[in-house]
Amino acid sequence: MLISTIALAQQIPGDADGGAVRALIAAGDEQFALEQWENALLYYERAAATAAIEESSAIHLKIAECSTKLARYGTAYQAFGKALETGYGRLTEIQIEDIGKRQGGLAQIIGAVIIENGADGAAVFINGVQRGPLPQASRLWVAMGETSVKIVDGDTVAYEGDFTLAAGEKKIIVVEERVPPAHPEPTPATPPTPAAPVTPQNYDAPMDGHAKGIDDSLSYDRDSGPVRSEEPGKRFWSWIALGAGAVVVGTGASIGIVGLAREKDTRKFCSGDTCPDWTREEFELQENMYLAADILYIVGGLTLATGITLFIVEPRMGGESTSVAVAPTVTPNGGALMITGNF
Secondary structure: OOOOHHHHHOOOOOOHHHHHHHHHHHHHHHHHHOOOHHHHHHHHHHHHHHOOHHHOHHHHHHHHHHHHHOOOHHHHHHHHHHHHHHOOOOOOHHHHHHHHHHHHHHOOOEEEEEEEOOOOOOEEEEOOEEEEEOOOOOEEEEEOEEEEEEEEEOOEEEEEEEEEEOOOOEEEEEOOOOOOOOOOOOOOOOOOOOOOOOOOOOOOOOEOOEOOOOOOOEEEEOOOEEEEOOOOOOOHHHHHHHHHHHHHHHHHHHHHHHHHHHHHHHHOOOEOOEOOOOHHHHHHHHHHHHHHHHHHHHHHHHHHHHHHHHHHHHHHOOOOOOEEEEEEEEEOOEEEEEEEEEO
């Protein structure tokens, strides 16, 4: 049986807000009559959130009744307390005595769950039912027995645990402070492999058992005379340039991937375009990593292009006077590749 709730609900003013409150109460009363306690509780809680404080005593009594039906005795105890608080000066002595007795009976079968150090706005779930956000839900009355508590901060479960709550017991839960995840150290850049020095051939020394002074790269044609054949290592500088370019491009890709990963981790602590102060240095480091990656891409691309060019033209460069030197350089405006040679 509801405790004088119909009479109290009719005392709510009939303006626009009061009309909305009465509509929610009427919908809740209809669900209560059908013994749909969960639905009725939702309507009453919405009405309590809309009504003014001095007008919400009757609504809190209805919430207490529904919570008792659902065996949520901690919620019922808390609702009875709010009904006494908001109904001060409006409840009769009989109503105050009746509510006090019912609240006192519930006090024998409930305990308190106190949450400390939780983040503001984190949702608190007791036995699978959301009891509100922190800090409003930092002290909750819960029925004695097996109790499950879960605290969710955004996408993170800040706390989750089960315990047995005794009547009159105060269970204090201290939520560990949320620590930003550690960021991996960036992979150091690998310098390009230097070109191997060219050792001039000594024609005065014996070569694999051949006579001194004979050039093994020469073959002879009966009509045209000596002909220089292509040596297996003729594209030596081509492979040096292609290998160096691949190393530089790979290094740039590695630095860019690490920078993207660090930025993704840092963005988790931002709300839209607003980020904590400590992320400023992190974003500056990421921009430097992206700049280094871009420079390495340019230098590596130029080196690869040079290697391809040398691969095509190097077999045509004959004679003992041919020499080529390839050196990637970095300028204030980008990268470049310096090629010097004597053809």
